[in-house]
Amino acid sequence: MAFPLLPGSEQNGQSRPAPRRGLRVVLLGAVATAALTGALTTGFVSPHSAVAETAAPIAAQAPSASPVSFADVVDHVRDAVVSVKVKITETADASDDDDDNSDSPRPGQIPRLQPGDPLERFFKRFGQPGMPHPGGPGKPHSAQAQGSGFIISSDGYVVTNNHVVEKATEVTLTTDEGKTLHATVVGTDKKTDLALLKIKEDGSYPHVKFSSATPRVGDWVIAVGNPFGLGGTVTAGIVSARGRDIGAGPYDDFLQIDAPVNRGNSGGPTFNTLGDVVGVNTAIFSPSGGSVGIGFAIPSETAQSIIASLKDKGAVARGWIGVQIQPVTDEIADSLGLKSSKGALVADAQDNSPAKEAGIKSGDVILGVNGERVDGPRDLAKKVAALGPGKKADLLYWHDGAEKTVAVKLGSLPDEKEAAKPAALQDNSALAGLGLKLAPASSVQGAGNDGVVVADIDPEGSAAQKGLRVGDLILEAGGRAVSKPSEIAAIIADAKKDGRKAVLLRVKSGEGTRFVAVATNPAS
Known part of the structure; x- marks a missing residue:
């Protein structure tokens, strides 16, 4: 069973998971469904300017031993943590309801209801998946998402997750005291799932600062946020691991914490016992939708440089x-x-x-x-x-x-x-679908000059199921001699266009030479 990382932001009470990749898990959800897509760095960008700090940041004194209570730390930091609510405009798409041509509900989706069902009006009212949107298919409609955030400067800069505010048309913040503030999006970075907001109202705001010290595995941490839209909530635990790669992107470097975080905690801070931010809560690993003690936070050293770049330029250059x-x-x-x-x-x-x-x-x-x-x-x-x-x-x-x-x-x-523009590397989607990574034989010492070598293979992919292994030498594809991975990809793509279901590969291995038929559409 694959256990998904469930979304941490909520839309109309319902979160939708992002596309799966990597470890077959999903990053914390998108503002109303936008997913984090993988690409570059987790914040390894030198800041050009520090985030504005015009007043002394909030901090608590370090306890001399393991704390008996976190109350003093919480009292110092909770005023800087806010609930983030956004409005977005979406267009209803029939594919939202019918893309699987099945009556079976997807995870987190209600069953399809027959016309006249007593529950139909209830679910229609709250815009649940599987129900028509008000105004009908293709009509724009408003949606809401929510998460958490924290103020990092007295003039009102706020950090949250990109997926919480992505596509937002309106952003409002609610403080621990219940005060409502309005904010603008200064900049976002999908590759690290970070966003910087600015409070519109003038004022001097309570704020916290990023930790300059790297937390150790076993250190106490405190998570503050807005789980399930309940309002300010505090949980505590320890740093379980560092440097976690959860398949969110090629630059994953997450802190793993066991302080309970749930949907709605997205973008909220994880503090050390000094009251400094050591991480930004982003994802959970869960079979149930609730916390099972495995949460992931973007480390402060990552967040600091990304946020500084967003403040300085509104974007991150890599x-x-x-x-x-x-x-x-x-x-x-x-x-x-x-x-x-x-x-x-x-x-x-x-x-x-x-x-x-x-x-x-x-x-x-x-x-x-x-x-x-x-x-x-x-x-x-x-x-x-x-x-x-x-x-x-x-x-x-x-x-x-x-x-x-x-x-x-x-x-x-x-x-x-x-x-996304077509290029030689993007032509190899057929190979990715087969679970293959190839290299020209001429580039691999001892492989000779003819053919293409299987450099790596997904053991669960269709090519592996056909018997291909790392080190195999593909000499021909579709009856034609090959010397580059792109040639094999092109032959498979052409065969697919011609309606053929498989391409015959001539493969040489330690056991001899054989033919292997691989599907042109492995997912089918």
């Missing part, structure tokens, strides 16, 4: 070298003559990219950036993104059995619209 990378398996390391599996294998270098211009090629392994060794693809992406566009970086890489160094001038990470 460095980019333009390579598609993948982990180095033990088999790949051995075939390339590497002593360890650390580093990032370049599956392809994009045309006109900084890496391509510097001579980085498919089959090279990037080992370090500016003298710091790279553990894997995620670590490389963080380091490059942190440097920012226009900066120079010395890349240490493995090429033809030897280490080399090259200077690269970093570009700017393309936005999502640019990244």
Whole structure:
């Protein structure tokens, strides 16, 4: 059974999960359904200016021993924590109700009701999934979402999650005392799920500050927020782990905490016992929809730099070298003559990219950036993104059995619209659907010059079910000799357009040469 990370913001009392990826879990929900999509850094951007602090931040004294009570800390911080409510305008889509052509409800969805059912009017009134929206299909309608946030400066800057305020047409904040304030969205960053708001009303507001110390596993933490729309709520626990990758994006670096957080806690702060913010609550891992003691928070060191960039420019700029990378398996390391599996294998270098211009090629392994060794693809992406566009970086890489160094001038990470444009790398969706990652045989030492090597494979993917394994050499696809992954992807795509259900691969392995039929539409 897959246990989803359930949304932390609520819309009309109902949260919808975001698309699944990575560990088969879902990030905390979107403002009324917007999901966090993966891409770059968890805040490794040098701030150009500090977030405004015109008054002494709220802080409590550290206890001399494990606290008997958190009441003093809570008294110091609770006035800076707010409930965030947003209004958005959506267009009802028939696919919301009928996309699965099934009468079975999706998780969190009510069963379909027959016309005249006594419950029909109740659910229609509250806009539940599975019921027609007022005004009919395709008509714009208002929706609400809610979460949590916290004030970080006396002049009223507020931190929350991007998915809480994404697509918002109106944002209101409610303080612990019940006062309602209006706010504008200064900037958002989908890649780290962070957003910065500014209170419209003038005034000097109670606020908290980010911690300058990294919490240790086992340290006490306190989560404050607005679970289930109940209002200010406090829970306590410990830091369970650091550096968690939950499949939210290529730069996951979450704190795992066991302080109970639930729907509506999204964007709320996690404090240490000094009253400093050590994390921004973002996701939970749960089979039931409620807390089971596994929550995830964006670390303060990530949030600080992202928020500073949002305040300064309204957006976050990240460095980019333009390579598609993948982990180095033990088999790949051995075939390339590497002593360890650390580093990032370049599956392809994009045309006109900084890496391509510097001579980085498919089959090279990037080992370090500016003298710091790279553990894997995620670590490389963080380091490059942190440097920012226009900066120079010395890349240490493995090429033809030897280490080399090259200077690269970093570009700017393309936005999502640019990244979605057709390109050689985007042509390989067919391979991703099969659960395959391929590399030209010529780039893998000992594989020869003909064919394409299976560099990595999803053990649950359709290709693995057909018997393909890491290290297999694909010589032909659809009766044609191949030497590049893109050629196989193109052949599969053409076969799909022609209505064929499968493509025949000629595969060479340790057991000999054989043919394997792979589906052109693995999901079907």
